[in-house]
Amino acid sequence: xxxxxxxxxxxxxxxxxxxxxxxxxxxxxxxxxxxxxxxxxxxxxxxxxxxxxxxxxxxxxxxxxxxxxxxxxxxxxxxxxxxxxxxxxxxxxxxxxxxxxxxxxxxxxxxxxxxxxxxxxxxxxxxxxxxxxxxxxxxxxxxxxxxxxxxxxxxxxxxxxxxxxxxxxxxxxxxxxxxxxxxxxxxxxxxxxxxxxxxxxxxxxxxxxxxxxxxxxxxxxxxxxxxxxxxxxxxxxxxxxxxxxxxxxxxxxxxxxxxxxxxxxxxxxxxxxxxxxxxxx
Numbered sequence: 001x002x003x004x005x006x007x008x009x010x011x012x013x014x015x016x017x018x019x020x021x022x023x024x025x026x027x028x029x030x031x032x033x034x035x036x037x038x039x040x041x042x043x044x045x046x047x048x049x050x051x052x053x054x055x056x057x058x059x060x061x062x063x064x065x066x067x068x069x070x071x072x073x074x075x076x077x078x079x080x081x082x083x084x085x086x087x088x089x090x091x092x093x094x095x096x097x098x099x100x101x102x103x104x105x106x107x108x109x110x111x112x113x114x115x116x117x118x119x120x121x122x123x124x125x126x127x128x129x130x131x132x133x134x135x136x137x138x139x140x141x142x143x144x145x146x147x148x149x150x151x152x153x154x155x156x157x158x159x160x161x162x163x164x165x166x167x168x169x170x171x172x173x174x175x176x177x178x179x180x181x182x183x184x185x186x187x188x189x190x191x192x193x194x195x196x197x198x199x200x201x202x203x204x205x206x207x208x209x210x211x212x213x214x215x216x217x218x219x220x221x222x223x224x225x226x227x228x229x230x231x232x233x234x235x236x237x238x239x240x241x242x243x244x245x246x247x248x249x250x251x252x253x254x255x256x257x258x259x260x261x262x263x264x265x266x267x268x269x270x271x272x273x274x275x276x277x278x279x280x281x
Contacts, residue, residue, distance in 0.1 A: 028132025031060035037074025044074030065162035066145040076115040085119035088147035143179025163197035167252035172263040220246040238265040
């Protein structure tokens, strides 16, 4: 697991076991805040031990940026902390969380000890936390997921963007327009760093280029998938849409982005073909 010090009080931990997913620790004199966890207990335990060693007053809050397993499965390892998420995250986990965890455990023995933890503190649009002279602004940012959050650490000028910003935008179960809107909002923020949901930390000079290329990518895949649908071509034609022609590298995340790109295309294809055949149209 990679640990990166972003500012004097902000640390990012990047998984070596799954898709370079990131978790963030904010250190304050009044306790720590953990934003997301890592999916495998062995790595999240290291984060917990680090946070406890740096904060004698303990870990005050854990924030789930959305309900996806790779970001929440370590939450149970922080029983002393209040767990915060968007209201929709709580609703989704109450509805399907246990069933999803059971399936994950059956497929991945390393998750055997994981317990589902449901957020206690939820909100609708924005939430401000104040801890140890830190202002932590939680913002609803749907797009990647309906319950998605971004977390702005105001004094540090750091945005923990979670899966709103990744090496290739992830919209397989999301909303392209909502994700593009959230990305545009990042442009207007005066930021020194952006913590991606996967793939590490962006520096000031990388933020605008990454955001712009992600917005362009979303427009590109929509246009190219629509052309395939309009021609009545089968799903297999999606393989002709090259990720690099859409403005993103195929080598990020150890090559995993190519698979994520195809999942994006298939999701759009399904949406567009369902819209065309909807009853009454």
